[in-house]
Amino acid sequence: MTDIYFGGGMKDLHRRVYLSDALYRLDHWKQQTGARFLLRELAIPEIGNPFGVSIDGTLVAARSEFQHYCAARVGDLLESAHSTIVEIGGGFGGMAYYLMRDRPKIKYLDFDLPESIALATYYLMNALPQKRFLLFGERPLTMENMAASDIVLMPLFQMESLQTASADLTFSCHAMTDIDKEELASYLATTQRVTRNHFLFVGTRMLSELPGMGGLDVKNFQLKEQRQLRWNSHRQPRVEEVECLYSFHHAAENMNTAERDLAHVDR
Numbered sequence: 001m002t003d004i005y006f007g008g009g010m011k012d013l014h015r016r017v018y019l020s021d022a023l024y025r026l027d028h029w030k031q032q033t034g035a036r037f038l039l040r041e042l043a044i045p046e047i048g049n050p051f052g053v054s055i056d057g058t059l060v061a062a063r064s065e066f067q068h069y070c071a072a073r074v075g076d077l078l079e080s081a082h083s084t085i086v087e088i089g090g091g092f093g094g095m096a097y098y099l100m101r102d103r104p105k106i107k108y109l110d111f112d113l114p115e116s117i118a119l120a121t122y123y124l125m126n127a128l129p130q131k132r133f134l135l136f137g138e139r140p141l142t143m144e145n146m147a148a149s150d151i152v153l154m155p156l157f158q159m160e161s162l163q164t165a166s167a168d169l170t171f172s173c174h175a176m177t178d179i180d181k182e183e184l185a186s187y188l189a190t191t192q193r194v195t196r197n198h199f200l201f202v203g204t205r206m207l208s209e210l211p212g213m214g215g216l217d218v219k220n221f222q223l224k225e226q227r228q229l230r231w232n233s234h235r236q237p238r239v240e241e242v243e244c245l246y247s248f249h250h251a252a253e254n255m256n257t258a259e260r261d262l263a264h265v266d267r
Contacts, residue, residue, distance in 0.1 A: 022053040022060060024234050029065035032229075033072055042068055044097065045127045064094065066231055070202070071098035074171055077198050077245070081105045083168040084146075086194065088112070088159070088187065089175025093120040097127050100151070109152040109167070111159040112175075121153050159187075165196040165248075173202040192220055192248060199246040202229070206244050221246040 029042075040058050042065060044050060052061040074085060074095075083106050090096055090110035100108055110120055121135060134141070134149035141154060141161045170191050176184055188207070191199055199221065201207060207221055225245040232239065 019053060021235065022062075025063075025065045025231065026055070026060060028231060029069055032069050037068070037072070041102075044094070047123055047126045048092070067094035068098045070095045070171070070173060071102065073243075074099060074169060074200060075103050077169055077200065078103070078106070079168065079197070083107070084166065085109065086111065086159070086162070086167040086170040086191075088156070088170065088172040088191070089116070090120055091116055093123045093127070095171075095173075096120070096124060096151070100124075100128055100131065107146065107150060107152070109146075109154070109162075111154055111156045114155050117153050117155060124151060124153070156187075159190050159194070162190075162194040164193055167194050168196050169198045169200060170195045171200045174204075176201070177203040177205065188221075195248045197248065198224075199248065201244045201246065203242060203244075204240055206242060207246070220248070222248070 039056060039060075042060050043058050044061055044064055050059065050061040052059050052064065054060075078085075081103065085099065085106055086109045087096065089112050091112070093110070096108055096110060100106065110117070112120065117136070121133070124131070125133060128151070131150040132148065134145055134152040134154075136154045136158060139145045141152070141158050143163055143166070146152060146166075172191075176187060179187075206223075206226070223244060224247050227243040229241040229243050231241060
Protein backbone atom coordinates (compact mmCIF):
# COMPACT_ATOMS: atom_id res chain seq x y z
CA MET A 1 0.00 0.00 0.00
CA THR A 2 2.86 2.39 0.84
CA ASP A 3 4.41 2.02 -2.63
CA ILE A 4 1.06 2.55 -4.36
CA TYR A 5 -0.31 5.49 -2.39
CA PHE A 6 2.75 7.20 -0.93
CA GLY A 7 5.39 6.55 -3.57
CA GLY A 8 7.49 4.38 -1.27
CA GLY A 9 8.86 7.40 0.60
CA MET A 10 6.81 7.14 3.79
CA LYS A 11 8.90 6.96 6.96
CA ASP A 12 8.41 4.05 9.34
CA LEU A 13 7.32 6.47 12.08
CA HIS A 14 4.59 7.96 9.91
CA ARG A 15 3.54 4.50 8.79
CA ARG A 16 3.09 3.44 12.41
CA VAL A 17 1.18 6.63 13.24
CA TYR A 18 -1.17 6.07 10.31
CA LEU A 19 -1.77 2.45 11.28
CA SER A 20 -2.31 3.42 14.93
CA ASP A 21 -4.92 5.99 13.90
CA ALA A 22 -6.70 3.50 11.64
CA LEU A 23 -6.81 0.82 14.34
CA TYR A 24 -8.07 3.29 16.95
CA ARG A 25 -10.94 4.33 14.68
CA LEU A 26 -11.75 0.71 13.92
CA ASP A 27 -11.92 -0.13 17.63
CA HIS A 28 -14.04 2.98 18.22
CA TRP A 29 -16.41 1.93 15.43
CA LYS A 30 -16.88 -1.46 17.08
CA GLN A 31 -17.55 0.20 20.42
CA GLN A 32 -19.98 2.79 19.05
CA THR A 33 -21.96 0.20 17.09
CA GLY A 34 -22.00 -2.41 19.85
CA ALA A 35 -19.81 -4.74 17.75
CA ARG A 36 -22.93 -5.83 15.83
CA PHE A 37 -21.34 -5.50 12.39
CA LEU A 38 -18.75 -7.64 10.63
CA LEU A 39 -15.55 -6.06 9.37
CA ARG A 40 -16.46 -6.85 5.77
CA GLU A 41 -19.49 -4.55 6.08
CA LEU A 42 -17.04 -1.63 5.86
CA ALA A 43 -16.12 -2.64 2.31
CA ILE A 44 -16.78 -0.01 -0.35
CA PRO A 45 -16.67 -0.04 -4.17
CA GLU A 46 -13.28 0.65 -5.74
CA ILE A 47 -14.39 3.98 -7.17
CA GLY A 48 -12.07 6.97 -7.12
CA ASN A 49 -8.99 4.98 -6.01
CA PRO A 50 -9.83 4.71 -2.27
CA PHE A 51 -6.98 4.17 0.17
CA GLY A 52 -6.80 2.90 3.71
CA VAL A 53 -5.67 -0.19 5.61
CA SER A 54 -6.28 -3.74 4.41
CA ILE A 55 -7.39 -5.92 7.34
CA ASP A 56 -8.30 -9.58 6.84
CA GLY A 57 -8.92 -8.97 3.16
CA THR A 58 -11.13 -5.89 3.64
CA LEU A 59 -9.92 -2.43 2.67
CA VAL A 60 -10.93 -0.16 5.52
CA ALA A 61 -10.91 3.13 3.65
CA ALA A 62 -10.14 6.42 5.37
CA ARG A 63 -13.15 7.59 7.44
CA SER A 64 -15.27 4.66 6.27
CA GLU A 65 -15.82 3.62 9.90
CA PHE A 66 -17.40 6.97 10.73
CA GLN A 67 -19.49 7.01 7.56
CA HIS A 68 -20.79 3.52 8.32
CA TYR A 69 -21.52 4.51 11.92
CA CYS A 70 -23.57 7.50 10.71
CA ALA A 71 -25.49 5.32 8.25
CA ALA A 72 -26.24 2.79 10.99
CA ARG A 73 -27.27 5.55 13.38
CA VAL A 74 -29.65 7.07 10.82
CA GLY A 75 -31.04 3.65 9.96
CA ASP A 76 -31.73 2.81 13.60
CA LEU A 77 -33.91 5.92 13.91
CA LEU A 78 -36.17 5.12 10.98
CA GLU A 79 -39.70 3.90 11.60
CA SER A 80 -40.29 2.55 8.10
CA ALA A 81 -38.27 0.74 5.46
CA HIS A 82 -39.66 3.28 2.97
CA SER A 83 -38.50 6.37 4.88
CA THR A 84 -37.29 9.56 3.21
CA ILE A 85 -33.90 10.87 4.36
CA VAL A 86 -32.47 14.34 3.75
CA GLU A 87 -28.75 14.95 4.21
CA ILE A 88 -27.30 18.46 4.27
CA GLY A 89 -23.71 18.32 3.07
CA GLY A 90 -23.34 14.68 2.03
CA GLY A 91 -19.84 15.06 0.57
CA PHE A 92 -18.89 12.42 -1.98
CA GLY A 93 -21.65 10.08 -0.81
CA GLY A 94 -19.88 7.73 1.61
CA MET A 95 -22.63 7.69 4.23
CA ALA A 96 -25.29 7.53 1.53
CA TYR A 97 -23.70 4.44 -0.02
CA TYR A 98 -23.80 2.46 3.23
CA LEU A 99 -27.33 3.66 3.98
CA MET A 100 -28.73 2.75 0.55
CA ARG A 101 -26.79 -0.50 0.38
CA ASP A 102 -28.18 -1.77 3.68
CA ARG A 103 -31.66 -0.21 3.41
CA PRO A 104 -32.48 -0.33 -0.30
CA LYS A 105 -36.12 0.80 0.03
CA ILE A 106 -35.45 4.25 1.48
CA LYS A 107 -35.43 7.50 -0.48
CA TYR A 108 -32.29 9.63 -0.09
CA LEU A 109 -31.97 13.37 -0.80
CA ASP A 110 -28.65 15.22 -0.61
CA PHE A 111 -28.33 19.02 -0.67
CA ASP A 112 -24.78 20.35 -0.95
CA LEU A 113 -22.44 22.67 -2.84
CA PRO A 114 -22.49 22.13 -6.62
CA GLU A 115 -18.96 20.66 -6.74
CA SER A 116 -19.82 18.19 -3.99
CA ILE A 117 -23.04 17.23 -5.76
CA ALA A 118 -21.04 16.56 -8.94
CA LEU A 119 -18.71 14.27 -6.98
CA ALA A 120 -21.59 12.48 -5.23
CA THR A 121 -23.35 12.01 -8.56
CA TYR A 122 -20.30 10.29 -10.05
CA TYR A 123 -19.71 8.13 -6.98
CA LEU A 124 -23.27 7.04 -6.27
CA MET A 125 -24.21 6.45 -9.91
CA ASN A 126 -21.26 4.08 -10.21
CA ALA A 127 -21.73 2.49 -6.79
CA LEU A 128 -25.52 2.06 -7.07
CA PRO A 129 -26.29 1.86 -10.80
CA GLN A 130 -29.66 0.19 -10.19
CA LYS A 131 -31.04 3.27 -8.43
CA ARG A 132 -33.21 5.95 -10.06
CA PHE A 133 -31.62 9.40 -9.83
CA LEU A 134 -33.12 12.89 -9.86
CA LEU A 135 -30.49 15.50 -10.70
CA PHE A 136 -30.60 19.29 -10.79
CA GLY A 137 -31.42 20.67 -14.23
CA GLU A 138 -32.91 17.44 -15.54
CA ARG A 139 -36.33 17.60 -13.87
CA PRO A 140 -37.80 19.96 -11.25
CA LEU A 141 -37.88 18.93 -7.59
CA THR A 142 -41.56 18.07 -7.24
CA MET A 143 -43.31 15.43 -5.13
CA GLU A 144 -44.18 13.55 -8.33
CA ASN A 145 -40.56 13.44 -9.50
CA MET A 146 -39.37 12.55 -5.99
CA ALA A 147 -41.80 9.63 -5.89
CA ALA A 148 -40.28 8.33 -9.14
CA SER A 149 -36.70 8.55 -7.78
CA ASP A 150 -34.56 6.71 -5.23
CA ILE A 151 -31.75 9.25 -4.92
CA VAL A 152 -32.11 13.02 -5.28
CA LEU A 153 -28.95 15.14 -5.58
CA MET A 154 -29.47 18.91 -5.57
CA PRO A 155 -27.68 22.17 -4.73
CA LEU A 156 -28.42 23.63 -1.31
CA PHE A 157 -30.90 26.29 -2.41
CA GLN A 158 -33.22 23.60 -3.79
CA MET A 159 -33.97 22.37 -0.26
CA GLU A 160 -36.46 25.21 0.09
CA SER A 161 -38.55 23.54 -2.64
CA LEU A 162 -39.36 20.56 -0.41
CA GLN A 163 -42.89 20.18 0.88
CA THR A 164 -43.59 20.62 4.60
CA ALA A 165 -42.77 17.47 6.62
CA SER A 166 -41.68 15.58 3.50
CA ALA A 167 -38.63 14.00 5.19
CA ASP A 168 -38.74 11.48 8.01
CA LEU A 169 -35.23 12.40 9.15
CA THR A 170 -32.71 15.10 8.29
CA PHE A 171 -29.00 14.50 8.89
CA SER A 172 -26.19 17.06 8.98
CA CYS A 173 -22.56 16.32 9.82
CA HIS A 174 -20.24 19.33 10.22
CA ALA A 175 -22.16 21.25 7.57
CA MET A 176 -23.57 23.99 9.83
CA THR A 177 -20.96 24.69 12.49
CA ASP A 178 -18.99 27.42 10.73
CA ILE A 179 -21.36 28.91 8.17
CA ASP A 180 -22.66 32.49 8.07
CA LYS A 181 -25.25 33.18 10.78
CA GLU A 182 -27.95 34.24 8.31
CA GLU A 183 -27.42 31.06 6.29
CA LEU A 184 -27.48 29.00 9.48
CA ALA A 185 -30.82 30.44 10.56
CA SER A 186 -32.22 29.81 7.08
CA TYR A 187 -31.04 26.18 6.93
CA LEU A 188 -32.37 25.44 10.41
CA ALA A 189 -35.74 27.02 9.65
CA THR A 190 -36.00 24.94 6.47
CA THR A 191 -34.89 21.82 8.35
CA GLN A 192 -37.56 22.42 10.97
CA ARG A 193 -40.22 22.84 8.27
CA VAL A 194 -39.40 19.83 6.08
CA THR A 195 -38.56 17.30 8.81
CA ARG A 196 -41.35 15.13 10.16
CA ASN A 197 -39.62 13.21 12.95
CA HIS A 198 -35.91 13.61 13.69
CA PHE A 199 -32.95 15.89 13.02
CA LEU A 200 -29.59 14.18 13.65
CA PHE A 201 -26.88 16.82 13.99
CA VAL A 202 -23.11 16.30 14.30
CA GLY A 203 -20.84 19.26 15.00
CA THR A 204 -18.43 20.78 17.46
CA ARG A 205 -21.27 22.50 19.36
CA MET A 206 -24.95 21.97 20.10
CA LEU A 207 -27.47 24.04 18.13
CA SER A 208 -28.26 26.14 21.20
CA GLU A 209 -24.59 27.15 21.36
CA LEU A 210 -24.33 28.23 17.73
CA PRO A 211 -24.36 31.99 17.07
CA GLY A 212 -26.85 33.77 14.89
CA MET A 213 -29.97 31.74 15.51
CA GLY A 214 -31.93 34.81 14.45
CA GLY A 215 -35.66 34.70 15.13
CA LEU A 216 -35.79 30.90 15.02
CA ASP A 217 -37.66 29.35 17.93
CA VAL A 218 -35.00 26.98 19.24
CA LYS A 219 -37.54 25.44 21.62
CA ASN A 220 -39.05 23.67 18.61
CA PHE A 221 -35.80 21.72 18.36
CA GLN A 222 -36.58 19.20 21.09
CA LEU A 223 -33.27 17.71 22.24
CA LYS A 224 -33.82 13.98 22.80
CA GLU A 225 -30.29 12.67 23.04
CA GLN A 226 -26.72 13.95 23.16
CA ARG A 227 -23.48 12.00 22.68
CA GLN A 228 -19.79 12.82 22.77
CA LEU A 229 -18.37 11.02 19.74
CA ARG A 230 -14.58 11.12 20.33
CA TRP A 231 -13.66 9.82 16.88
CA ASN A 232 -10.60 12.08 16.81
CA SER A 233 -9.91 12.56 20.52
CA HIS A 234 -6.66 10.59 20.27
CA ARG A 235 -5.30 13.15 17.80
CA GLN A 236 -7.16 16.31 18.82
CA PRO A 237 -8.08 15.92 22.51
CA ARG A 238 -9.19 19.57 22.84
CA VAL A 239 -11.62 19.42 19.92
CA GLU A 240 -15.03 18.16 20.98
CA GLU A 241 -17.42 16.46 18.59
CA VAL A 242 -21.04 16.23 19.67
CA GLU A 243 -23.96 14.32 18.22
CA CYS A 244 -27.43 15.67 19.00
CA LEU A 245 -30.77 14.11 18.19
CA TYR A 246 -33.67 16.55 17.89
CA SER A 247 -37.34 15.76 17.31
CA PHE A 248 -40.08 17.63 15.46
CA HIS A 249 -43.33 16.02 16.55
CA HIS A 250 -45.12 19.32 15.93
CA ALA A 251 -44.42 19.20 12.18
CA ALA A 252 -46.93 16.50 11.31
CA GLU A 253 -49.49 17.97 13.71
CA ASN A 254 -49.42 21.33 11.95
CA MET A 255 -49.82 19.99 8.41
CA ASN A 256 -53.06 20.35 6.57
CA THR A 257 -54.60 17.29 4.94
CA ALA A 258 -53.18 17.97 1.47
CA GLU A 259 -49.65 18.45 2.80
CA ARG A 260 -49.92 15.25 4.86
CA ASP A 261 -50.98 13.27 1.79
CA LEU A 262 -48.03 14.63 -0.19
CA ALA A 263 -45.61 13.89 2.63
CA HIS A 264 -46.56 10.22 2.56
CA VAL A 265 -46.07 9.68 -1.16
CA ASP A 266 -44.44 6.29 -1.82
CA ARG A 267 -44.50 5.25 1.86
